[in-house]
Amino acid sequence: MISRELSESDEREYERRMAPIEKLLLKVQRPGRYVGGEFNSIIKKPDSSTTRVALAFPDIYDLGVPNLGLAIFYDLLNRDPSIWAERTFSPWEDMEAEMRAANISLFTLESKTPVSQMDILAITIPYESLYTNVLNLIDLAGLPIYAAERSSDHPLIIAGGHATFNPEPMSPFIDAFVIGEGEEIFPKMIRVYQEWKKSRQSRQELLVALSKLKGVYLPSFYEVFYKSDGTIDRIQPKDPSYPAKVQKVIVPILPPPPKTYIVPSIDVIQNRVALEIMRGCTRGCRFCQAGYVTRPVRERSVDEIMQAIQSALDSTGYEEIALLSLSSSDYSQIQELVNRLSEEYRQRKLNVSLPSLRIESVSVDILEKLQGSRFSGFTLAPEAATEKIKATINKPISEDQLMETVETIYSHGWHSIKLYFMIGLPGETMEDVEAICDLCLKVIKVGRRLIGKRSQLNVGIATFVPKPHTAFQWCKVDNEQDIREKQSLLRKRLFIPGVKVNWNNADVTMFEAWSSRGDRRMAAVIHRAWQLGAKFDAWQDHFDWQKWMQAFEENGLTPDFYITRKRGKDEIFPWDHIDIGVRKSTLRAEFERSESGILREDCRRKCYGCGINHAFTAIQPKDGEKKWYCPVIEVNTDPGKADL
Template sequence: MNKQVNIEQILPLVRKPGRYIGGELNVVDKTWEEEQVHFCLIFPDLYEIGMSHQGLQILYHILNQRSDALAHRCFTPDVDMEAALKARRQPLFSLEQRRPLADYDILGITLPYELCFTNILTVLDLAFIPIHAKDRNEQHPIILGGGAAAFNPEPVADFFDAIVLGDGEEIVEELTEQFLQFKQQGQSREEILKQLSTLTGVYVPSFFQPQYNGSRITSVEPLLPEYTSVMRRVLPEMQSPALVSKPLVPIVKPIHDRLGIEIARGCTRGCRFCQAGMTYRPVRERSVDDIMELAEAGITNSGFDELALLSLSTGDYSCLDTLMTKLMDRFADEYVSVSMPSMRVGTLTPVVMDQIKRVRKTGFTVAPEAGTDRLREVINKGIFEKDLMDTCQDAFALGWNLIKFYFMIGLPTETDEDVEAIVELARKAKLEAGQGRGGKVKINVSIGTFVPKPHTPFQWEPQISREQSRAKINRLKQILPRKGFALKWHEPEQSYLEGVFSRGDRRLADLILTAWQKGARLDGWSEHFNLNQWQVAADECGIEMDTYLRERTLDEILPWDHLHSGVDRQFLEQELADAKKQLYTEDCRNGGCQQCGICDFETIKPRVNEKKEASLPPAPLNREKIVKPERTAFVYRVSYSRMGDSRFYGHLEILQLIFRALHRAGLPVLFSQGYNPSPKVSFSQALPVGIESRAEYFYVELGKPLSSLAQTITNLDAQLPATITVTDITLEKKVRQASYCAMYKVTLDEFSENEIQQQVIAFNALDQLVIERIRKKKRRQLDLRPLVASMEAQGHDLFVELLHYHGQAGTNPREVLEHGLNLSPEQALLVRIQKVEIREIETPA
């Protein structure tokens, strides 16, 4: 059995080491030997992206609730962590146990979007697992894929043993049952894959062989006679709220740092560009009671101060007004706000907006998608300019100053007039809808290039070139007024590569591997993306990437034709024809069945809440700005230690961790006033990442005195990671921002006692130690010597006292080690440093 991966000498050297240490609230760490099937769920992007992914959390809890399986997590490391692991020949590992990925039975890799494809190779390479499925043997884990991009997995099909199409909640249970049998019977890898192919929704790429002629596919030959196509798996209805009642609470801040509640799955609006709207049908709504149960348990067990209502079309939820009123009635007094993803114009009602603002005005985005009514008819958006103006007018009237619009360029039949109309629409929204509010109103316009997606009516349409995309963006930059508007856009080069892979085939596997070998990493991040690497790789592979953006004919074989979403091809073809005629297809929730083919009306059918639930009267609304009455503040100083892995948390991460622990502990924390209230907590000076401390503290203002300090210490400790311990709580007269002297213990095992002693003597003899710092592009000099009160060596330990004057520039132990004892920056990062104690001092005049 492999031992735990040792990363103690790696973490101090990388950015955001907290990404790699695990220990988040509500993680499950079961005993390895007691579980028979071992999964590691991998999100092929950075921690901040992966920890925002709802699907990963759902599967994590499903597997860990079983008595015969466990699931751990892993994310793609950043480039510095990748280099550090390679330099030390250390394998990539799971967060829960730092166990090498090769130890697991199954690696479940999410396929969320096309620009993460090279990250999959990074994960496999660092795990010392062959990249191509054909090169693996019985000693290697099964590499299983799934997710939104799995509906055309062909560009990465050669890297996977099997891929799940559709909803994963049921099939992951069936896979576990299968693997229990596989392990008991000692089946070969080939036998395992044949058994997996019998499960509805499981695609085994090695059992299909595409044939080509030039840029076209002539056939996709099934290699098993009974296995000729794969049908997407559909979950008939949303599962029990108890399944996700204890959400994973990240410490490193993810892009969506909130409690996500999936209120519905599927959308039948029928936007012709939208892959998710086709591949996640039919609509399955949760009841209001189930959502309230999820919110109650989720906030209690997490401490989040925001919950997000998630679905493809949240505004279409049948009982949204009622739900919002109930949520805000329950959570407004706890300063928990509610946000929603991009809202369909016309569904963001005054009732909903009024409820949102009861705590804080969370931002919202409306998505007209196109600038003209004509083009919105082509894409079946089903909204008109008046709908947008009404939505904006309501938002501005209720106190919002900023609205974000999202548009696409390059949509089928788009003209120059359609593009320029984007600006005209934004202008009207600001001038007409925001009338009377003057310069306070701002419109942010976000632009993305249309990428044709498989399994949609527009899967046959061409994608515009990156040059055309850039020209359209430049035109918008020219004509959009600067005052009161802002323009953001997705880089055309990234959209270009996304388009290549969106409708790509298996021949692109060589391109992905070659580009990865040339250094392509984290392509979804603009700071890492380099299209030139891809172009050079394409030339080497003899691939013309532009051909993948071309128009397809209705009679040609598409790379994904053997993979079925459940929506009939005839329906997609008819929708394409209707788009050219600007004909509207109604939502089947309102206009009757549109014959898309997904429902059997027995097991698979729309599940929408009854109207009686949606018609519950909302609570009376208070449109006035919420002002909490002034309360007497009881100030407490909480002292705590940060040891072990908690030394790798950044200061902002510690702040958020403490805020949530106070919430979960039920302390009556006071909040600031206004539209964006925040807890009244003041922290001691930020501790540099990588340094331990036995002498940290924060002040918290409470609305009533604590009845038992000892019990509060116990309660608060229970809400903190094991590496953070509350040592004392005292009642104070007020919050103090004091100067202090801190004692640090530095362990220098790599140096001889004589070397340490000589360096200390030399340092203590210095009259000054002037260094140069660059802050905000300005150079400043600072004399470190007066800030070092004392330095003394005791064997391999160095004790340093540093003075920290409130409001004045200070230093830290690593800076002193580098400049005062001539350690290299890497040596200063690797030595173990611990803040031992602090004492308050007077600030010099």
């Protein structure tokens, strides 16, 4: 795939584009972020018919390179000879200042071509705190920020990623959103683009053609009407031929994982092969957006995973693999996978990381198999410590189970455990927070007993944000004063040797809430905050509360409307025209169950008919076909008919 034989004229052209950039490189930190040339990066010889795509991650190189979505699309799109997909990232502040001073616009790493000369700029937005960076990226590329001000001369700007399940706050800036999984739809969009380019029609024709694709949302084709209280009256397509609701797309079978990954020449946050073993989760934790929006569950076979690991390790030279999923220990073949890994890589120094282990399904055997490899540490997420809150969020992990797992981990020679908890959940009182402290103290006591002072406990305290498309979307965020009190209680009681507590500042939580729950009017706030200098909001030292408050005020909006207001049963949410397959009525019923403290079992044991099977009947497996299904364990029925 890597072709380095550029013609002489191509090479001269490259030198010409690189020369002004080189002048800046020695003036900035870590210039290796901006030079490209990494092993497995792809250089093609484009001609006038090549569709040029810039895949953008709107934060610095160090965070963007390990992004799995980027790796998937880089690999996938570049297999097509008619497409050249390159990468671009946000330059760090020092480089941005140099670029602006020297009048150099955002460029792709591979060919150093200005992004403004690309056909398509595809931006991944995995989390909301990247919104201002997206605007900055578009601006650095020298493009008009608002989609309405762009023409056929500009690249088509598309966006996808988890944050875009509520596309509304970013809707005036993006031409088209991909709702859901991009593996099939992204190449289709490029086909549509290629046809359109040949036809030389207007930009509007391109958008109309894209709107015919399932899972593509054209925000400019919809209009939002508000009530006098600021809530939404209705969201309406401007033309009856556009769908009233845009349903997400899924791939019925997970496509093969990337064969290879770009190996950065500088240190980035995760130097490893990331491999998705399963998509979706059946546990139904009521706060978890990923759990709802990634349904149904689809698994990869052990054979496919083993082959992909082999090929990725061979072609990268990495010594670490991360087996990714929302709940790795729920992967039905986890034991076999771990067995085969430990057999095959016994000789080689291979680090295996399983980032999301479910406490009740981690077996001693898995732990023992991982012990041989240089396994990095354990992260468990009990979230809550009292029965009441566990029932509220539908994550009923018993204390006995947790203590048993903790005992196993410490007694098998690992020193460090990380526990995640969440505060600010609906109905939470100080007693529930005290219980978190009690539980942590019990855990470290076990460590002390088993391995003495070497035992470490890291406690991560997140603050609950009621995310779109979850059972808790009707809830409000805890008030700031209470959050601070709860955090200070935790810090005080857990201020003991061997225990380290991490938490998010309350203002960051508020920011996360208004960004993720925003409507179209929020776009003006984001735009204004960016104009005032807000960027890199995900970096705690960069987040600037004052700028955002000013932006809210100037636009006649208040953060409280998005954060602390409790929503009525029938409120229309800004994201209600985005259909994730799980019905809103299902989410509402789950919300009501949470209020009464009623648990719902893992839906692999019993199907509750959330709507996902129904939504995707068209791509349901026929008998004997190995397509997706909601896995059923124990109950012996035809998996394809689980919803009936």
